[in-house]
Amino acid sequence: MATEDKNRATAAAILPLVGGAANVSSIAHCMTRLRLGLHDRSLVDDEALKAVPAVMGVVEDDTYQIVLGPGTVARVTPEFEQLVEEGRASEAPAARTAEELAGKGAALKAQQKAKNATPFKLFLRRIANIFVPLIPALIGCGIIAGLNGLLVNLGWLTSVTPALAAMASGFMALIAVFVGYNTAKEFGGTPILGGAVAAIIVFPGVANIDAFGQTLSPGQGGVLGALGAAVLAVYVEKWCRRWVPEALDVLVTPTLTVLISGLVTIFGLMYVAGEVSSAIGTFADWLLSTGGAGAGFLLGGFFLPLVMLGLHQALIPIHTTLIEQQGFTVLLPILAMAGAGQVGAAAAVYLRLPRNESIRKTIRSAMPAGLLGVGEPLIYGVSLPLGRPFVTACVGGAFGGGFVGLFNQLGDSVGSTAIGPSGWALFPLLDGNHGLGSTIAIYAGGLLVGYVAGFVATYFFGFSKALLAEFNVSQEPVPSTVAATGPAAPSGGTSAKEPAGV
Structure with missing residues (x-):
């Protein structure tokens, strides 16, 4: 009962901050996010939403996405749906203003959608909606x-x-x-x-x-x-x-x-x-048997940017096809190294900004989720707003991916029997061609390499003097770029991880 009360309390805290029941046109969820269709985007209080304890972040895409994390989102969504139904029933007269609300927000909504409404991205989003x-x-x-x-x-x-x-x-x-x-x-x-x-x-x-x-x-x-x-x-x-x-x-x-x-x-x-x-x-x-190390380096290094552009969704049917054919996908453990680079980068940011308790608090709260493969809090709350640490996180992912790819090249295939989790959460899904012990050891080694490379690259190259001087004295939260730029990250996931989470 206590858990149900907690989930309902979270839903109750979110609803007024998105404009109330009359402002919600659709409700759905993926692996980590509550996805809402809204009549009027201007009624949303982004900063207040981010301050809700259970909310890890927000993402602006074709829907308004509230990151709650795996498990939590599946429990909060039904409570949120029930509250919306109750709100519409008790505010019947206000429901008649839905068209007016939609009209007011149409221009803003169209502007936000235009950033991610290219035919190719819309096609990839449809593919993700099929498989997620x-x-x-x-x-x-x-x-x-x-x-x-x-x-x-x-x-x-x-x-x-x-x-x-x-x-x-x-x-x-x-x-x-x-x-x-x-x-x-x-x-x-x-x-x-x-x-x-x-x-x-x-x-x-x-x-x-x-x-x-x-x-x-x-x-x-x-x-x-x-x-x-x-x-x-x-x-x-x-x-x-x-x-x-x-x-x-x-x-x-x-x-x-x-x-x-x-x-x-x-x-x-x-x-x-x-x-x-x-x-x-x-x-x-x-690819992995002939150029495993190089291929792994490129795949692990470029996966975070692919997520930011929404292009990682194109890999979902490829993962599924490989699982059908071989029983596991050899691509996901390599791509999961991007999350390891992100964790290492966040640890370096924590040490490089000892006076900025706001950022350090964000890292402490988001690090457990990052270790389990839920990368959005660290990406959107730490590395992406800071800029350089996002690039150095990609470097960590590249070295981790290169490590796993090298063993694939040497004949030790490391794969996952499902798509979605990454980080430590991927261990129960690992499979390969040389026994479970060998597969786990290689994947764990890749994570370690990703952590270390991401940490080293960020600690020594992740901050310019100006950036270090600015953020090492500030106690204010890092200004989030999510609402301003609206980076897309599916579904899933991802995610990943959504699918192929980070």
Whole structure:
């Protein structure tokens, strides 16, 4: 009961600071953030929100995002939704002013959206919206898979391990269906029709079908095929809605949607998507086996900027494809090193600014989350506003990524069975080709290298004389650039980590 009261208190503290129930148009959450659609952005009190104890930061994107952290956001969101419903019911007359509020905030909202409304970023955001809801299941099944593998290797609980294997594998066997469902929903079609078409890909009976001179195999094309099939189904459905008479719509539209999309999927998309998926796996293996250290250095070093630009979302289907093919993604442990560089950089900032208790307090409160892979508080509260420490954090991530990449090049693959967590939270999801002990040791070594490199780079090169003089005497919080520039960081995540959190 105490926990429920705490979550409700957090929701109650947030609601008036975002303009009240009448100002909230939509509510959703990802791995770490409460995402709100608002009628009038000017009614939000950013500074007061940041002062709420449970709030780690705010991010301005296509929605207004309040960073609460993993676990907390899933508990606060239902309480917030209930408070909004209660507020709308008790303020019925005020609800009539929603259009007026929307009109007042339209110009500001359009200005904020324009920064991140390029076609490419909008496409990536849609991709993230498809895959981010799947992350909790990927994490849960991934941890069970790791536990099952450990028990099998030890020869323990042999009567239980088959059940654990079924739990771990069931979702992955049908992930194409969930991708199809979410894709149709995201692109404006009927979700169940998208799932129905995508289900063709994993149906065992496709093994009796010949296409392009070869027999299809269940699961061929994977999530990429499911995504393509569902998008096609949406377009076929919309075409049918325009041309099929209303009296026949309920019968003809679903039939033609599944029939046309299904035939194209079987005799085209499954083959093409299968080839693309195989190429992705082959390229990832080649990249890390031939240029592992260099590739890891670049991937680990540039991941934080990718997050800031929202481009990391393009990696989500790649991670999922690798997990489908190989059982783990070799990219995520390397990208997770960006978070290690961030932690090391924050530790150096703490020591370099002994007189600035405001920044040091922020670091103390955000460091545990950073160690567990939730990087937003340290990024938006410390390194990014200061400038140089953000760059030196990237240097730490580069060295950590290079360390893990080097071992991949030497034949020790280090991967993750799910996407989402990073930092210490990734340990239960680690897998590789040379045993769990070796995999854990390499990943831990990469974290250590990232911490040390980020610390050293920041301590010696992270501050100019002017910057050090300015912030080593100030007791005011670091001026956040989030509201001003609105850096995007998904979903997830990330995040990561959202997916591929930092």
